Amino acid sequence: MRPLIRTARCWLLRARVRAMATLPMASPAAAIPSSATRPVASPSSRSHRPLTRFFSVAPAPVGAKGLRAAASAVEVGGVKIAREDVVKEDDPTNNVPDTIFAKIGLQLHRRENHPLGILKNTIYDYFDKNFTGQFDKFDDLCPLVSVKQNFDDVLVPSDHVSRSYNDTYYVDDQTVLRCHTSAHQAELLRDGRTHFLVTGDVYRRDSIDSTHYPVFHQMEGFRVFSPDEWSGSGLDGTAYAAAELKKTLEGLARHLFGAVEMRWVDTYFPFTNPSFELEIYFQDDWLEVLGCGVTEQEILKRNGRRDHVAWAFGLGLERLAMVLFDIPDIRLFWSNDKRFTSQFSEGKLGVKFKPFSKFPPCYKDMSFWINGAFTENNLCEVVRGIAGDLVEEVKLIDNFTNKKGMTSHCYRIAYRSMERSLTDEEINNLQLNVREAVKDKLKVELR
Numbered sequence: 280m281r282p283l284i285r286t287a288r289c290w291l292l293r294a295r296v297r298a299m300a301t302l303p304m305a306s307p308a309a310a311i312p313s314s315a316t317r318p319v320a321s322p323s324s325r326s327h328r329p330l331t332r333f334f335s336v337a338p339a340p341v342g343a344k345g346l347r348a349a350a351s352a353v354e355v356g357g358v359k360i361a362r363e364d365v366v367k368e369d370d371p372t373n374n375v376p377d378t379i380f381a382k383i384g385l386q387l388h389r390r391e392n393h394p395l396g397i398l399k400n401t402i403y404d405y406f407d408k409n410f411t412g413q414f415d416k417f418d419d420l421c422p423l424v425s426v427k428q429n430f431d432d433v434l435v436p437s438d439h440v441s442r443s444y445n446d447t448y449y450v451d452d453q454t455v456l457r458c459h460t461s462a463h464q465a466e467l468l469r470d471g472r473t474h475f476l477v478t479g480d481v482y483r484r485d486s487i488d489s490t491h492y493p494v495f496h497q498m499e500g501f502r503v504f505s506p507d508e509w510s511g512s513g514l515d516g517t518a519y520a521a522a523e524l525k526k527t528l529e530g531l532a533r534h535l536f537g538a539v540e541m542r543w544v545d546t547y548f549p550f551t552n553p554s555f556e557l558e559i560y561f562q563d564d565w566l567e568v569l570g571c572g573v574t575e576q577e578i579l580k581r582n583g584r585r586d587h588v589a590w591a592f593g594l595g596l597e598r599l600a601m602v603l604f605d606i607p608d609i610r611l612f613w614s615n616d617k618r619f620t621s622q623f624s625e626g627k628l629g630v631k632f633k634p635f636s637k638f639p640p641c642y643k644d645m646s647f648w649i650n651g652a653f654t655e656n657n658l659c660e661v662v663r664g665i666a667g668d669l670v671e672e673v674k675l676i677d678n679f680t681n682k683k684g685m686t687s688h689c690y691r692i693a694y695r696s697m698e699r700s701l702t703d704e705e706i707n708n709l710q711l712n713v714r715e716a717v718k719d720k721l722k723v724e725l726r
Contacts, residue, residue, distance in 0.1 A: 353384035356419040360384070365423070365450055372452040374444055376664055379456070379482060382494040387612060388478050389418055391625040394600040395496055395612060398535075399478050401628045402498060405534040406476065409527075414500075417463070418478040424462045429455050432465035433550040434575055445654050448482045448493075456482035460499040461550065461593065468582035473503040478596075484656045487663065487673040489608045496596040502527075503579070503589040516588035520573045521553060524590035528557055532568055535603065535628070536561055550575055551591060566602060569594035605631045608697060610668045616698045640671055640695040641703075643710040645717065646726040648685050653721060661720050662692065665713045671695045687726060 352361040365380045367373040390396040399418070406414045429435075430442055440446060441458065448456040457463075460477040467475050478498045485491045502523075509519035529541055540560040548554045551572025558565045571592035579587050597609055604623070606612070611619055611632075618635035655675070662670050670692060677689040692713065694706050718725050 355384050355386075355421050358421050360421075360423065365456075367451070370451055372444075372449050374484075374660075375448045375450060375456065376660065378663055378667065379448060379493060382480065382482075382613075383422060383456075385613075386419070386480060388480070388496045388596060392620070392623055393612075394604045394606065394623055395596045397623060397625065397628055398596055398600050398603065399498065400626070401535065402531065403476070405531050406500075409530060410474065414474045414476050414502075415472055416476050416478075417467075420463055420477065420479055422457050422480055422482065423450060423454060424457045426453050426455060428465065429457055429459075429462045432578070432581075433459075433461045434577060435549050439549070445656050446484055448484060458483050459593065460497045461591070464499065464501060464550075464591070465578065465582050467501070468503075468579070468584060472501075474501070476500050484660060486655060487659045487670055489610075489671065490598075490601070492597070492609045492613075493660075493663070495609070498594055498596060500592045501574075501589060502591075503584055503587050505587055509588070517553075517573050520588040520590045521555075524571055524573065524592070525555075525557075527590075528569065528571060528592060532557060532559055535568075535599065546570065548572055550578060561602065568599065603629045607632075607634070608671070610671075611697055613668065614697060618698075636698065638695055638697075638700045640693045641701060641706045643692045643694065643706070644676070644689055645692065645710075645714060646677075646687060646689040647717065647723040648687050648726065649723055650721075653688075653723060657721060658690065658717065661716050662713055665716055666692075666694065666709050669694055669696055669701065669709065 352359045354360070360383060362377070362380055365383065366375050366377055387393050388395045388399050391400070403416060426442075429447075430439070435441060447458055450456065457479070459481055460479050463477050467477070476498060479496065480494055481497050482494055485493055504516065504520055504523070506516070509516050512519050514522065525543065532539065532541060536559055542558050542560075542565070544556045544558060546554050546556050548570060552575055554570070554572035556570050557568045559568055560566075569592050571590065574589040574591050576588075579585065579589060597612060600606060600612070601609065614620070616635075619632075622632060623630060655673075659673055662673055672691075672693040674691050674693075675688060676691045678687060680686045692710070694701060694709060714725060717723060
């Protein structure tokens with residue numbers, strides 16, 4: 280494996296990060312107390328070749344209120360991680376910008392009075408009441424994982440689009456910021472765990488709108504069954520695990536949403552077969568709650584559980600919290616504004632968010648001729664690097680190809696703060712800087 284850290288000091292850190300990724304051989308009692316809702320795939324076509332590094336030594340974006348200093352270190356699960364361990368201007372395979380490093384260690388899911396922490400603990404309560412003492416809980420595992428952990432261990436095909444530099448944040452060619460909490464699944468199985476919940480921040484290069492953010496939070500649940508548990512049921516192991524899975528998750532949905540109508544939808548995930556999505560009828564519409572399935576036998580065999588079966592589920596905390604708390608924009612979860620944070624209290628699920636400001640958006644359009652290497656995710660990374668959380672949406676509104684075969688895209692950028700009114704001068708400066716950065720970093724021709 281290519282070294283994650285190259286200095287003598289950081290070599291020790293790398294060993295500690297690996298130790299966190301592989302977990303201590305602890306007893307269940309020592310487990311830290313306290314998704315995937317969508318498949319690893321992304322719908323658009325992806326380029327798999329490394330990106331030219333263009334997210335280098337940039338100042339904190341204007342909209343990045345509260346971001347830590349870029350040079351500081353952050354501690355996760357007892358592991359100290361410095362900026363130079365994650366953001367590497369001299370490594371062409373590294374595509375982690377400072378704006379993403381600034382999120383590492385914030386761990387919104389561990390804040391008792393935060394909507395994500397409240398939701399996490401409510402799910403914990405369900406499992407504690409219905410499976411007393413059975414499920415180990417982990418919510419402080421290091422987000423730096425190997426490519427093997429993130430993809431190979433959960434059977435993601437070698438040519439799967441989710442492995443591309445367009446979708447995933449690579450620290451180097453063998454190390455990533457985890458795309459899902461399933462990255463810890465194999466290590467937990469090898470550690471002897473049979474019932475566990477893993478919660479954490481996950482990272483994906485993504486579009487910009489009110490429901491997508493490059494850092495979000497997932498919870499994964501996993502349960503292993505031994506042959507004697509299903510031998511008298513009249514079902515084979517797979518059918519037994521699927522039935523237990525559905526019963527467990529229907530109970531969780533009622534625990535979170537009350538007496539709601541539910542339906543199961545067949546789907547595909549690389550790591551489960553059969554695979555399902557659970558939907559509920561909520562607020563006059565069908566809402567996807569989580570993805571789940573019976574774990575592929577190959578995963579169990581590789582990790583010392585031959586002849587066993589298991590189920591797994593994954594859910595996105597933000598997706599559910601936005602519905603349960605009526606939070607209209609995913610950026611709000613990162614707000615330190617007391618008008619937001621003071622509205623939520625430990626143990627109070629479903630308190631409806633009261634908007635404290637309704638500042639209007641400002642729209643700016645930008646047109647350019649694209650090149651063969653252009654992707655929308657790269658555009659969004661550049662825009663975020665300049666405007667931070669002041670950018671609300673980046674949307675393609677027009678495209679055409681001329682007689683010379685050149686293709687033009689026109690994007691509409693919506694700027695809006697959730698906390699204050701933006702001045703015309705501020706927005707104009709942002710747009711000017713965005714245009715220059717898009718031209719220089721993406722090598723497109725502005726129109």
